[in-house]
Amino acid sequence: MSGPKTLFEKIWESHLVDVAEDGTSLLYIDRHLVHEVTSPQAFEGLRASGRKVLRPEATLAVPDHNVPTTDRSRPIEDETSRIQVQTLEENCREFGVQLFGMRDRRQGIVHVIGPEQGFTLPGTTIVCGDSHTSTHGAFGALAFGIGTSEVEHVLATQTLIQKRPKTMRISVEGTLPFGVTAKDVILAIIGKIGTAGGTGYVVEYAGSVIRGLSMEGRMTVCNMSIEGGARAGLIAPDEKTWTYLKGRPMAPKGEDWEKAVAWWRTLASDEGATYDAEVLLKAEEIEPQVTWGTSPQDVVPISGRVPDPKNAKDEAQRRAMERALDYMGLTPGMPVEEIVLDKIFLGSCTNGRIEDLRAAAKVIAGKKIAPNVQAMVVPGSGLVRYQAEQEGLDKIFKDAGFEWREAGCSMCLGMNPDQLSPKERCASTSNRNFEGRQGRQGRTHLLSPEMAAAAAVTGKLTDVRKLVA
């Protein structure tokens, strides 16, 4: 008999359709999320070869990257964006795939709506033509991003050709200090392992801190796995997972629900299961984090200083740091709390869920944003937006001076009109601070929703703990 197994191994082995002698595996895919940017060429490929979508009911589509976050009653102004969204609508009609259109309240960022609808389930394999598909790993699913050719492969065959990845367990033990959030945990992890530290691995996040996180917090952690190089990150499902999913429109019902939960209870890694690599972080050592550079690994505690390239480990690193400092317009040694901002972006598949909006609203309630910043909230979905309005959060944000927008990816990558101008500096709850990511020559500092709210109030990077003592 086989020995103790990890959560990853249980999911992987229960989805193998075929394994070749050299280990190349054909993996069955349970759920496929589709958006407008990475799918048109895949549908075109199906058409060209006379193939169909094998399981439309296992496929869910939504436009999110291109959609404007302002007035939704009119067609999209930018022609190429409009064509891409229309192409998705036409493809879904032709191939029988369910679509949440731009004016559907259920529309939102693909990684927010999957869990919200109960489309995301524990123990499943989930893919999407988007690297942040790792988000769904928060439910104990093996979820990862794929390219457009693979999107076409999954549409046609409901399978993917894969090599078995290695496993890494990242344990975060202890109790998070006051003011430290799931976002700070994952930024600290990426700072520790580096942006390529997880390449070739599937990461399982474990330890008391991870168990203590809400589903939203777990999604934030898993979301940024790819920023540490890992295609997938996952967390053992537990009571919180079923509580979150129960009654959601696309989740199992009745007897099937009971059967599902019974199976899900068996998914957690077995005692004694082993991993190819282990990483340990102590919660007490994690402070609120911000990034200073142009890679998500360029993290520094809010009490810290912009690093000096003189201390780089090698020549390549030194050159990269110098380039990043030049791009970001920062001086080595300056305290990060002195960095003055122009924009605040609260949203994205990393931090655009209801709990994120609640946390930020708590910090800004009764306060005003600083005169030097423009701030916007872009809820992760129409339903998150609606929920926030029911709770009066929109009013708190608007009273403070934030813009209250419609749902979408927005300024996380600026495929819609929400972009930074050259040299504009943004505190952003998103996931990537790459050169040009939020707009050509735009400067991005990644941080948590609470820290973004604090930055909005003071107009510079600020330790949120000073505002909410």
Added chain:
Amino acid sequence: MVPFTKLTGIAAPLPMINVDTDMIIPKQFLKTIKRTGLGKNLFDEMRYTQDGQEVPDFVLNQPKYRQAQILIAGENFGCGSSREHAPWALADFGIRCVIAPSFADIFHNNCFKNGILPIRLPQETIDALMAEAQNAPDPTFTVDLEQNLILRPTGNEPISFKIDPFNRECLLEGLDDIGLTMQKADKIQAFVAKQQAQAPWLYSAGAGA
């Protein structure tokens, strides 16, 4: 897919680490619904100024490297987003081989679907090849996938490399892997029958349910 057997061409040196897919092809070019035509915007923000003028220093703008078919780069090449537009842009420009110490996983997979050969080599070897690409008057290399060898412009000892056998076969033959998988339709059907019995909730619930 166009088979990849042997490629002889200019190698361009790009001595940067963590070259991300936003650098390779910025988001404003992801709005296309085609796979072609992205070559002119490859590395757009490093290659052109804001008003569309070429940046003379950028490697692919230098006369020596304008026709490059091979790219030599630093570690973690292709990190970031899953956009297949990155290999599409490289291929459309004419680059069919990228040599680096390491690659991000999704980009690495995407290359093989587009007839691009990503080769991993140790840092010391990369350093040597980078120097040759920079200094050789004619930095023409030959990448021979049948022999798993890189022949160098300096005539120095050829470099051997390893590629996953399945991916190598697909490149050499120019195979369509959807076609390959569809030959296993029986196995997929058998899997579905088994899963439907064991996990019926995956079939009763879902989109449109």
